[in-house]
Amino acid sequence: MGMKLHKQGRLLTITLDKPDRNNTLDAALLGQLGAALDHAEADPLVRVVALCASGAVFCSGADLGGSASCAPAQAAQQYFRLLRRFTSSPCIIVALVEGAVQAGGVGLVAASDYVICTEAASFRLPEVLIGLIPACVLPFLIRRLGVHNSQMLALTAHKIDARRAVELHLADQLAAQGHEALRRLVLSVERIPETAVATLKQYMGQLAPITDRDEQLAVASIVAIMEQPGSLDRTHELIEHGLWGGKTA
Numbered sequence: 001m002g003m004k005l006h007k008q009g010r011l012l013t014i015t016l017d018k019p020d021r022n023n024t025l026d027a028a029l030l031g032q033l034g035a036a037l038d039h040a041e042a043d044p045l046v047r048v049v050a051l052c053a054s055g056a057v058f059c060s061g062a063d064l065g066g067s068a069s070c071a072p073a074q075a076a077q078q079y080f081r082l083l084r085r086f087t088s089s090p091c092i093i094v095a096l097v098e099g100a101v102q103a104g105g106v107g108l109v110a111a112s113d114y115v116i117c118t119e120a121a122s123f124r125l126p127e128v129l130i131g132l133i134p135a136c137v138l139p140f141l142i143r144r145l146g147v148h149n150s151q152m153l154a155l156t157a158h159k160i161d162a163r164r165a166v167e168l169h170l171a172d173q174l175a176a177q178g179h180e181a182l183r184r185l186v187l188s189v190e191r192i193p194e195t196a197v198a199t200l201k202q203y204m205g206q207l208a209p210i211t212d213r214d215e216q217l218a219v220a221s222i223v224a225i226m227e228q229p230g231s232l233d234r235t236h237e238l239i240e241h242g243l244w245g246g247k248t249a
Helices: 027-042 072-088 104-110 138-145 147-156 162-168 178-189 194-207 212-226 231-240
Strands: 003-008 011-016 048-053 057-059 092-097 100-102 114-117 122-124
Touching (some): 003 027, 011 027, 027 048, 027 072, 072 138, 072 194, 092 178, 104 122, 104 138, 114 162, 138 147, 138 212
Parallel strands (some): 011 048, 057 100, 100 122
16 A cells, blocks of 8 residues: 555545655556545535645655656546646545655645645655656646746746745745644644535636646646657656655755
8 A cells, every 4th residue: 555544534635645655646656646535525524624645755746766657648637637636525635745746746735725834844846857848737726826836837947945835835834844734734624624625626726727638738738748759768767876866955
């Protein structure tokens, strides 16, 4: 299993649990995350789903070094649809970030309803280093940061710390104790009628929609880039030199 589940009262905690692989996302883990959301949404007691991680890296994105990775189109579509579920789920999706986040991991954060981070958190979109773009991440990032700041992070591949993430609104709260901040958030949710969360998220989805066209454009962009000569060679070279997977400077 690439993750662990723990339910306590109104909270279902999902912990990414592949620290030896920097909690990379593959088809199996994406499927498990989708199943966990199914479980949460079917449980009338669960109001909040928290995404956490084991180890020093929250998530380093797609498992580009995996030997059994699926076709780019299928992988991109599966990932994009999971992020869309975050934005439309009747549960409140919280990302609790206590480590490094890069590439597709930033998408998990950007699609969450509320993001708590500690000083140990950092965020980076390094795709341009291998000739890629974060096509599936950007629609969700733009909803949080706006166009300019999203493009800046994607274009420069700069790493930002927790305080800068809060300034840009990539994160919503900087906490000394992440799990205590999460506990307080869950308690505050008790004051909110259950139907109000779903109604608000549905309305926000109409004001700032993530559309089927967005998905099609993201998937097509990734496929076109991956089909370019040398794209996989550049990816594997960066992995071999330790420049991909959450260990970047």
